[in-house]
Amino acid sequence: MSKVAKNMTRVNLGFDIGIASVGWSVLDNQTGKILETGVSIFPSGSASRNEERRSFRQSRRLIRRKKARICDMDHFLAKHGFPFPGNTGANPYEIRVKGLTEKLSREEVAIALHHLVKRRGISYDLKDVEDESAGGTNYQESIAVNQRLLKKETPAEIQLARLTECGKVRGQVKSLGEDNTPTTLLNVFPNAAYQEEMVKLLKKQQEFYGEIDDSFMETAIGILSRKREYFIGPGSEKSRTDYGIYRTDGTTLKNLFEILVGKDKIFPDQYRAAGNSYTAQLYNLLNDLNNLEVDATEDGKLTTAHKKQIIEALTTTTGNVNMLKLIAKVAGTSPAGIKKYRVDREGKPEFHSLMIYRRLRKKLGENGIEINEWPPDFFDDYGPIVTLNTESGELRKWLAEEGSRNYNFLTEPVVEAILANKSAFDSVGKNKWHRFSLKTMQLLIPELLHTSKEQMTILAEMGLLHENKKDYGDQNKVDVKYLTENLYNPVVRKSVKQAMDIFNALFEKYANIDYVVIEMPRDDAEDEQEQKKQFQKFQLKNEKEKDASLKEFQELAGVSDLQLEAQLRKRKKLRQKIRMWYQQRGKCPYSGKTIAAVDLFHQDNQFEIDHIIPLSVSFDDGQNNKVLCYSEMNQEKGKQTPYAFMSRGGGQGFSALQAYVKSNNRLENAKKRNLLFTEDINDLEVRKRFIARNLVDTRYASRIVLNELQQFVRSKELDTRVTVIRGKLTSKLRDRWRLNKSRETHHHHAVDAAVIAVSPMLKMWEKNAEIIPLKVDENTVDLKSGEIITDQEYAAQMYELPYARFLEQMPELHKKIKFHHQVDKKMNRKVSDATLYSTRKAKVGTDKKEQEYVIGKIKDIYQFDQYKKFKKLYDADKSKFLMQRLDPQTFAKLEKIMEEYPAKIDAIQPNGTIKLVDISPFELYRREHGPVTKYAKKNNGPAIKSLKFYDSKVGSSIKITPENAKGKEVILQSLKPWRTDVYYNHEKQQYEIMGIKYADLRFKGDNYGITKARYQEIKEEEGVSEESEFLFSLYRGDRIQVSNGEDKIDLLFVSRTLPKQKGYVELKPIDRNQLNGKEVVSVYGAASGGRLKKQFVKKNHTLHKVNTDILGNPFYIKKEGNQPKNILDL
The missing domain is CATH 3.30.420.10 (Ribonuclease H-like superfamily/Ribonuclease H)
Structure with missing residues (x-):
């Protein structure tokens, strides 16, 4: 062709x-x-979606590894004559505590060790635990309780006591303290504590079983404590994956994070240096200093002595540093004599200043530690470690092992001080990694120090600049x-x-x-969602300022609503002038004179809108480069900046302007930067910036x-x-x-x-x-x-x-x-929501026969918001609660408590006043008698915290019920649609469709697809005739055209929807995200709530699939193939 x-x-x-x-x-x-x-x-x-996928992938790996550890322990125990009996109903906490002082049976030994491996604690010390739940003080207090108890007891002894007293071990355990105040206890213990418990238990059992020798103990503890290093990732030598250090191309990395750090373009075999390394900080400082122009030296550059003096000052001071003043002092000039420095968003001078090093020196100095005595290599070595790790446990491990081997100053107090101040190593913003490696910077630093050359010149002279450009000569x-x-x-x-x-x-x-x-x-x-939020926030802020400006102006001008509206219609620029008048607090920034609201209203031609920095220089016609000023001031200023204009004696003077700008919080930072801009706009480099x-x-x-x-x-x-x-x-x-x-x-x-x-x-x-x-x-x-x-x-x-x-x-x-x-054909996507739902069959309300219901839960009857939910359900239909049907005597106890205790109490507020506040009646009962318990003849039933109820009928779902479950099902809901196949029934002369969900797909061999058997099941469920002709498949984002003979319309296909109604789909317009409310759509009629869910193709209508190329050129097709794709012939 x-x-x-x-x-x-x-x-x-x-x-x-x-x-x-x-x-x-x-x-x-x-x-x-x-x-x-x-x-x-x-x-x-x-x-965020990538992060979510990584999180789920990590969870699956952790579960697999946990199962592998448990399996290895069970095999090991069985091999030595300690068979694990399975789920016998025995309390493992009681067995573990008993095993510390008494003989256990062989099965009990297996139960104890199996349970220890199953719940083996965290991998780092409790003093390195950080609050990830934003619980603050309560979290740290709970950890402190555990630390104190571990000095006398094993985890099993602590856990058994909590189980006995509170009826719970895992999660957050609510208990009453000595002064009857609620206390939260956490089941957080270090793996080291579990190891100590295992050693203690096995040494006791060693007295009764000869098989438990030192080798047995070493292997068992090895299984309990084994943990893959964070930098290795998944996979192994035999099972390689690109998600870990064992790559599928045969290479093996030292550290998984090497990939994320990236390589230096000067030396491609070297990794980029951490931004908090001393070498990177020193390099950045010298590079900034070499870019400066100084009026106090012959060549306009800082000398080597100047630079050494600045470095000395920065590494010995503990206070805040004004870099511009420091450089000026060292160079023997004024700050105005320093040029060509970087500026931040507010227009202020910006310099690298060894900030991380100085911050750390100050923090550790408070503990009597002087880091100037440490070699720079330590910061270069530790920089990447502290950048890649957020957990103190991993940092402690590096400092105690590799760090201590190379640096003898890392004593225990020094390590503790470093860990306590790890935030001092934090880099700002996106500067966690430098673009150069340590090797490159160590080559450049001597040149930067002893010459005034900038980095690119030095690299070119060293012959290290090599263009890495792709040649497209033979590519189109x-x-x-x-x-x-x-x-x-x-x-x-x-x-x-x-x-x-x-x-x-x-x-x-x-x-x-x-x-x-x-x-x-x-x-x-x-x-996209985040962008919409930011845009709406920006619009709201603008509207608020516009309204506030008009309101304040109207009050000070003393005019009515009608007068203001008439003047705004008459003078188009008045609205903009009023807003600037408001931002400027009624002042002309150039003259310093007040702009009276009444003058602006009646004689706005006295005032003009001026571009602060001339447009032909700034190319900025935005609001932040405009001010309202007196007309004569605008004429006098002309094509100058405010600084240049006032330096020549114009206006109120630059020092007065500075004071005004700094005191006005209504001005945006960008506008302040423009007003206080001091550089020469005739300078070519300034213009380029x-x-x-x-x-x-x-x-x-x-x-x-x-x-x-x-x-x-x-x-x-x-x-x-x-x-x-x-x-x-x-x-x-x-x-x-x-x-x-x-x-x-x-x-x-x-x-x-x-x-x-x-x-x-x-x-x-x-x-x-x-x-x-x-x-x-x-x-x-x-x-x-x-x-x-x-x-x-x-x-x-x-x-x-x-x-x-x-x-x-x-x-x-x-x-x-x-x-x-874009059409979404990908098969390996989220199958459903991740929430697991339990189900039961029951007749609820007006049901004539048993239906399958999802089981809901009142999570904590002692919290008022959960009690409120319980009360609402109770008042509507108390038979929805499983307890009311299965344990009416306990449910009667709850009803009695609700009758006897109120849902509001008087509470003393911090200011001493008394206020009626909401409270759960069950919480009031708990304060007097302890937790509500299940009915028992001796009143010693287990504590009650949550209640289950019949929530909603089960819809489209996947059953994932464990084999050992009795009388209940576990499901996943909200199954996601993948594809819809379209058929044509020639006998009935109508289109038929069938929807396939991601849950229907399977991965066999090297292929994803749907099995032929499952495809046939869906085909029968959807009522697609075996005689119907396959036309094409539709995915989310596919375009279709439907015609009824008179009208035709192109729409986007979303998915098969309303599974209980045959032939229904959801469609969207092509030119926008959704329809407007009940907008009428050609061929289909009115939408509902902006969504078009309709019978796909009615009788005597015609359907085309519309494929488009990347430029949007349409290609209309009636039939795509003879058979549907991705059918697995198993």
Whole structure:
């Protein structure tokens, strides 16, 4: 088949990459016509979902290993004549305690050791236990109780006492203290305590059984204590897996986390250094110092002596350090004489300052420990350990073993002090790992110290810079897998993959691509739901400020609602001016004069909105670069920054401006940074930094994409120019061109992409500046910068439409937008919710025969919220409680307590007042008599805490009942749908469907699928005739078209739904996430609650499956194959 001829039109490609969508547009850059445009929609990547999967995978591994230990212990015991009798009903705690002082039978020895291995405690010492439940003081108090008791008793003795007194051992055990106050006890004991108990028990039994010798004890304790090191991961030499150190390619790593740390690009065999290592901190400091310009030295650079003096000062001081003042003092100049330093988001100077080292020195110094006496190698060695581990037990192990072997200063008090202050080693933000290895930095540090060269120059001179660029000369597609390997955020990685697939399709179609312009999602992008929350939060904050500004202005101006509304309609900019007036607390920041509300209302032409930093420098037309000022101040300031204007004697003076800005908490930090900006805007490097901040996107992920696409077009020897721009430019262009943005549908992604595609054609780039960078590094961008022009000239050049008739096509653009939706065919997904439900058969309420019910539980009758739930169910139908049916005498005790004890009591508040508060009657009873107990003749029944009840009828579920269960079932609910197969019954002339769930799938050999037998069962359950013809399969995200002869509509397939109603499915619109309430849909009728759950295809209707390519081009098919796929022939 011959290839389709390429389109020879000269075009621009625009990409609006979001977290769950990619909008794209192709623009004819000669005429401004949008040739084609579309949107790709897909589920966003999610770090939280990855974490959830890892958590479940870890749980499964732990359970497997626990079973293996128990099995090994049982085999070992049986081999030596101590057979484990199974579940005999014997109390293992009583047997373990008895075995410490008395002879046990052979079966009892087996029960005791089996139970010890089954419940073997935590792997670290109690003093290293950290509160993971946010319980705070109560948690630590409970651990302290256990520590105290372990000095005299074994875990078994403690546990048996709690079982006897409280009726419970595991979880949180509620008990009454000596002063009758509630106390929480936890079943948390170290494995070492269980080992001591086993030794004690076996030594006693050694007196009665000759088989229990030292070798027996050593093996038994080995099984009890064995634990895989955290850095090994799953797998073994014989069973290799890429989730552990034993890789499937035959290599064996020393540490699993080596993969996560990453390699140094200078020395690819070396791992990146920890950010808290001394070498990394020193390197960062010297690199910052070498980038500075100092007016007190001949060459404008700090000398070696200066740098040594600064290091000395930092390593010997214990107080806070102002780096700018320190450097100025050492260099013999003022802070104003220091230039070219980094600034933070608030515009303040930012330096590396050995912060972690200084923080640790201060903390340990409080214990009389001087870390300046320690070798730097210790921090380099311990840095990765403390970065990778959060558990004190693992840190203690390294310090006590490997650390002590290499560093003799690690005495027990020093180790305890290090562990107590482990938070001092924490790195800030994303700086846990340095981009260089220790080897690279140790090569660079001497050069940084003794010269004024920056790192890249030194690396180049050493011959260590080697470009690792892919040659695309013989490839016609960007290597998407190669590109995304270096994108670590799963949300961004997934979005970029989709965008590059679209780019490859467009590159194959268009021969003359002049510009590729991309807008990227944030590096720290969360999933779609999190993004919506952040957007709603931002909107709410804005609305609150708008309302507050109007309210305060109206009060001070003394005008009525009608007067204010009339003036706002008359003067369009007045609303914006009022908001700025509110933010500025009624002051002109340039003159320092008050702007009276009444003057702004009646004579707002006296006041103008000024760009703090000229637009042609900052490229920032946002609110944080605007202030309200007196007109004459705006004219005087002109094309200057406030600092430059006031340094020449203008306005209120810069020191007054600083005081005003710092005292005004209504100003955003970004606006404060702009107002207090002191650098020279005529400096080329300063101009480039503004471009990097507000125009060209220099973030990590953006650099990866930009550099790879540039490499691709260079390898192909094309003139295509590539850039990645900030979203604020697109937003401003839309606003100026009055392209209203509605987020209710997906169309806005394509419109944004069209604006992005047209952005390289703006007049601004013809004369003054360039948005196509030659090179982009971490904080710098290499491109040309134009002259500083007035805001009016900027607006004319930046916002004027490059094509006179560009906007005329917008009203019809929605009809041209093509949609591509990702189809989810993956088989290995979550089968159901993870919650286990117990079921019973019973007649409840109006049931005429027994039905299967899920069993619910009142977890704690002593807590008021749980009592409230109990009371609600009791009042509705007390026969729902199993106790009422199976143990009426105990249930009668509960009813009597409810009659005798109130649900409210008077309680003294912290301020001394008395207030009526809610309380469970059962809690009041417990305070007087102890826990409520089951009915017994001698009143010694077990304690009651929870109650079971018949909750809801069982729906679609999987039974996972253990073989030894009697009279009950255990199920998983909320089974997830996977696929729906569509058949056509020629005899009845109608479509038939059958739904397959993930729970129906099996993994046999190397394949996932559904067995032929199970497929036939579902087919019969769904009423699909054996004579019906298979047409196609539908997955979530598949597109379908339904026609009734008069109308037809394309919709997205969600799943087979309402399993008790044959032929029902859920459908969604193509151009948005859901329908509006009861919106009427062609062919199907009205939705319900925004969801369309209907009979799929009625008689005399026609159904097509619609496949789309990555560009959204539809292909309508009536039949996909003769047989369904993924059927396992077993």
